[in-house]
Amino acid sequence: MAEVHVLRPPTVWDVVVVGAGLCGLALAHRLVARGQRVLLLEARGRIGGRVLTQTCESTGQPLDLGPSWFWPETEPHMVALLASLGLESTPQHDPGDALWLTDPNRSPERRMEAGGVHAGARRIGGGSATLTEALFKALPAGSVITGSALIGLRDHGASVELLRTGGPSLRARRVVLALPPRLVQERVAFDPPLHTAVDQALKDTPTWMAAQAKAVVSFAAPFWREAGHSGNAFVRHPQAVLGEVFDQSCTGDAAGGALGGFVALDASQREHFRVGLPLLIESQLAQLYGIEAQSGQLALQDWALERWTCSEADRAEPPAWPQADPLLRRGHWDGRLWFGGTETATHGAGHMEGALASADRIAHAWLAPASMPSEQGDQATAIAGFTAGVQRLRALAGGRYRQQLVRLLSAQQHEQLTQRALLAAVDQTYSEALALLDAFAPWSGPGHTAQGRHALTPALLKAFDGWNKALLDDALAHNGTSCALSSFPQDHQPDAELLRAITRDLAAAWREFALELNARLVSAPVAQEAA
Known part of the structure; x- marks a missing residue:
């Protein structure tokens, strides 16, 4: 049996990363590999953040309720990390026509989309959570605390004290907040207070997909493909329930088919229709793909109800593309405090790529090159x-x-x-x-x-x-x-x-x-x- 390395908690950690989403896990993975003593602090009872994969009870197929895709031609960090971890990926299914439904009283229009809808996107084999699980498993045992939320930070000069729920305070030489900036601004108290410009930058940075909901309906087989449909559909009328639909079926020899979609109703509308929402989703899929679409099993993730994802500001405003102020990419408190997460990235903000780019930025600020290539x-x-x-x-x-x-x-x-x-x-x-x-x-x-x-x-x-x-x-x-x-x-x-x-x-x-x-x-x- 392989020896399990258990981390012994130090009095002062080298780094505490707050948020065990993709950015936090990737950064911890990299720092641990260079000998740093790192602790990950996560408010949820699970790791992964917005990366969330459920298993269908009837078919056993993975269902991504958070991010699903990456694009190899434009997202090099994802390509490199998957290769280093030995994880496989498969192309997003695009062949066939796309359906357009612009009138709720008429049948959808069939259109051929040259090159497919998703422009070369790929999905991680086994679901996106395969990536976060692989990063987690590579960390020393005891280096992740879940179910404990950060509520405050105090700068003591040589170290930073982290005040949290569910346990005593922690100390670290450096702290990374790998969280949505708006959550930091709303939930974390700083002593001394952040500069007003930094506080405003946190408040002004929208959280990607925070107030959105994603539905995935699984079936015994991807029956729509037999009729020449790609599984892609766009619903553009005022009564739309799913604004965009796509094929999220298993690939290869695995059994099962699935249709995913982004709910067109905003957070308040979803709350109003919560009881009837599954029936509304089933009805719209049946209008697109026929009566067979009524036999599926629904998995629904409303991110607006996730208090560790969606801020009050995100619920109150329309969705927006995150463009973080450069202030959030710098160190503060003389380099002891840093902000991470996909929203702070310049490249790939809002995507898994942005989370990795953010982790890469912070790691480069702290670590000397692994070797000097003289x-x-x-x-x-x-x-x-x-x-x-x-x-x-x-x-x-x-x-x-x-x-x-x-x-x-x-x-x-x-x-x-x-x-x-x-x-x-x-x-x-x-x-x-x-x-x-x-x-x-x-x-x-x-x-x-x-x-x-x-x-x-x-x-x-x-x-x-x-x-x-x-x-x-x-x-x-x-x-x-x-x-x-x-x-x-x-x-x-x-x-x-x-x-x-x-x-x-x-x-x-x-x-x-x-x-x-x-x-x-x-x-x-x-x-x-x-x-």
């Missing part, structure tokens, strides 16, 4: 290698912009298309450029800095000269000839005001990347509190 040669060779790598990334960016557009349109998200697709493309490029920087690391060290700026920062940033303008010009040229955007005049032919807003967004993303690149060049970056 064999890679002198700095001139490293600069040349980095520059060549950036040129490759620049060449890919236009295609990535177009991929992001397809994803937004496929998901029926029609607001700020150009801005969101461009920011997603540049954020992915910057994320991969930072990973490229880490591959060439002979330049680290405070001796190379002057007034906080590393001597090689200008040479490395030069590889991006003119990139923002070139990418924007390429995007506008594509928009002007895109049939898919012809129905969206603001994006098809952006006006001067929109162009100024896009330019400002790209400039802000560039500034944050430049600061992060400079920080990674310096061996011990100094985290600064908001001024």
Whole structure:
């Protein structure tokens, strides 16, 4: 029998991570691998956060009631982590027609969606919780406490005290709040108080999917495929119960079929119709796919009822895409306090990718490179290698912009298309450029800095000269000839005001990347509190 390593609680932990969702688990996994003594504190009685997979009682198939998909072409952190853990993934089922129901009194229209609806998405074998379970199992026994909620933090200078429910306070040299920012703002007391700008940034950052509900109905087999349906459906009328439907069946030789969907009713409407909601869902699926759709078993997850996911602010406001203030990506209390979670990411915010990108950001701020690759040669060779790598990334960016557009349109998200697709493309490029920087690391060290700026920062940033303008010009040229955007005049032919807003967004993303690149060049970056 393999020896089980049980963690002995220290008086002061190296790190306490609050929130055992994907970000918290991934960060703990990485820190433990580098010898850090890490404790995960979780308010729920389970790990995973918004990653939630149930097992169908009748078919045994996994049903994802939280995130289901990742996109390999644009989400490198997910690809790398799954590979490192030896986890398999399968493509989202898209072949066949998509159904459009725009009138509750008529039959749905069948449309063929070129390339499928989900634009190359994949699902984790066994359900998304397979990933969080694998990370959890790799941690030392005793390093996760569930059923205990953080209620306050006190900065003692050399350490931070964590006040919590269900047990005595804890001490740590560093604390990471891997929680939705709005929950932090509403539920956690800080002593001393956070700077007002940081408090406002927490309050202003929406929680992705917080007030939404997801339904998955399982069947003995995916019967809709026999009729040539993909399982994708869009319901666009005022009485819609499920606004979007998709195939969430088992893959391979596993038995069972499933249809998933996002509930179109808002949180207050769901509460009003709670008793009759299962019947309403069954009725709509039957209208789409026939009487066989009435024989399923419903699993329903209303995230608005999850007090450790949905804040009061999220319940009161319409759903919004999270764009966290850069203040939430910096260290506070002289580097002893950090904010994590998918909402704080620049790339993949709201997705599982964003959770991993957030964990990666914090780990890089604390950990020196695992090894100094002196064999890679002198700095001139490293600069040349980095520059060549950036040129490759620049060449890919236009295609990535177009991929992001397809994803937004496929998901029926029609607001700020150009801005969101461009920011997603540049954020992915910057994320991969930072990973490229880490591959060439002979330049680290405070001796190379002057007034906080590393001597090689200008040479490395030069590889991006003119990139923002070139990418924007390429995007506008594509928009002007895109049939898919012809129905969206603001994006098809952006006006001067929109162009100024896009330019400002790209400039802000560039500034944050430049600061992060400079920080990674310096061996011990100094985290600064908001001024």
